[in-house]
Amino acid sequence: MMINVPADDLGVVLRRDLVAAGIHDNAIARLVRAGELVRMRHGVYAVAQQWNQATARERHVMLSRGVVRLYGQDVALSHVSAALVYGAPDHGLPLTHVHLTDLAGAGERTQASVRHHRGGCRVDELSRRGECWITAPTRTALDTAAIVDRDAAVCVLDWFFQQGLSSPEECQYQLDARSVWSDHLDLALKLGYARVGSDSVAETLARLAFLDAGLPEPELQLEVRDQRGWLIGRVDFAWPEHRLIVEFDGRQKYHSMRRPGESIEEMVLREKQREDRIREATGWTVIRITWADLQQPSLLIARLRRYLKPAA
Structure with missing residues (x-):
């Protein structure tokens, strides 16, 4: 017989909720054995389908929901x-x-x-x-x-x-x-x-790597405008006195930048055109970095020092 488990939107349910719904300990144990419920801790359960599909982060949030209610x-x-x-x-x-x-x-x-x-x-x-x-x-x-x-x-x-x-x-x-x-x-x-202006974990970690290496602190989210004063875009890191811009390329960033109905290829092309316009408007060097660069910070820092050498 199908048992209707009174779980919340995350799939979390307390023992007391189950008992109040007429599902007592023997029935709860059967649901756990049948793989329909997962016991997260004493008195706190999750619907197995939602638990099994959850990431480690989502599982923590599920357990948190149950524990704080408990x-x-x-x-x-x-x-x-x-x-x-x-x-x-x-x-x-x-x-x-x-x-x-x-x-x-x-x-x-x-x-x-x-x-x-x-x-x-x-x-x-x-x-x-x-x-x-x-x-x-x-x-x-x-x-x-x-x-x-x-x-x-x-x-x-x-x-x-x-x-x-x-x-x-x-x-x-x-x-x-x-x-x-x-x-x-x-x-x-x-x-x-900590600073205002970091759009991602990657940007935060990159900035910390710059500071740990003794590089001058960059400006964050600097606005770049064309000759008419129209905004071309904001850049992740900028050292105006060195005419240097650094942009972080990451999967999360590209997904967040995609417009409705836009393909990955169209979005990448639009971003390249944006970079070209920034370079034309400023005449500055634009360097793109990725997660791989953060895994080898010494190489990244050496690369940047060539442009920041007078003040580094």
């Missing part, structure tokens, strides 16, 4: 888990544990794939997502940056800035308010690397 109003989804719900990139983020901040002041602990954090939240540091609490964007960005390495932290901070969900000023304000916290200095250093 714990109720005394916790807020936070750190990495909240960042993923907002849509932040998962580059370098650990996805093994759901992160909760205990609003009732409980101590820090890790149990059954859940990391509980102690830390009070002001009213402006919390938001509602459905029936559950989630830390607000700026608090989420800082909390996440505090527990990951520098590159992953800056990718997250850059994304929150670029999406308009937070800003360097808002982050600095909250950081100053938590100056007594043990992670303050490390977090301040990470925040110092």
Whole structure:
């Protein structure tokens, strides 16, 4: 007999939801054995078809949805888990544990794939997502940056800035308010690397590679206009004093640039024409880089130094 599982849009369902629908423990166990449900942790299940098709990131979000509902109003989804719900990139983020901040002041602990954090939240540091609490964007960005390495932290901070969900000023304000916290200095250093204007993880990592090598900091998203003042485009990185532009070529970028009904070939041709117009309008050198260049940063840096040598 077909059993109607009361799962949500992500395919997540709690044991208590199943019991309330008349599906008790023996029936739940049969559904798990039959491969129709997956037990994510005690009391939290997922529809197997949706779980099996999900990426690691999506599985983390599914588990987060179940866990925060399970714990109720005394916790807020936070750190990495909240960042993923907002849509932040998962580059370098650990996805093994759901992160909760205990609003009732409980101590820090890790149990059954859940990391509980102690830390009070002001009213402006919390938001509602459905029936559950989630830390607000700026608090989420800082909390996440505090527990990951520098590159992953800056990718997250850059994304929150670029999406308009937070800003360097808002982050600095909250950081100053938590100056007594043990992670303050490390977090301040990470925040110092973050910038408004990075459109992707790749652009963030490229900029960090430039800075680590001692190259001058580039301008981000510089507008290039023709003689009539019309906008030709914005470029990823520019060093005007060196007449140098660097553009990152990536699959994600090209997919986001495609117009409705436009083929890949048409989009690539349009981008090449855009680059030609930029070169004609500025007379500058335009260099394109890819993920492969980021895998061999020393070669990339040597290539750029030839153009930046007077100031590098």
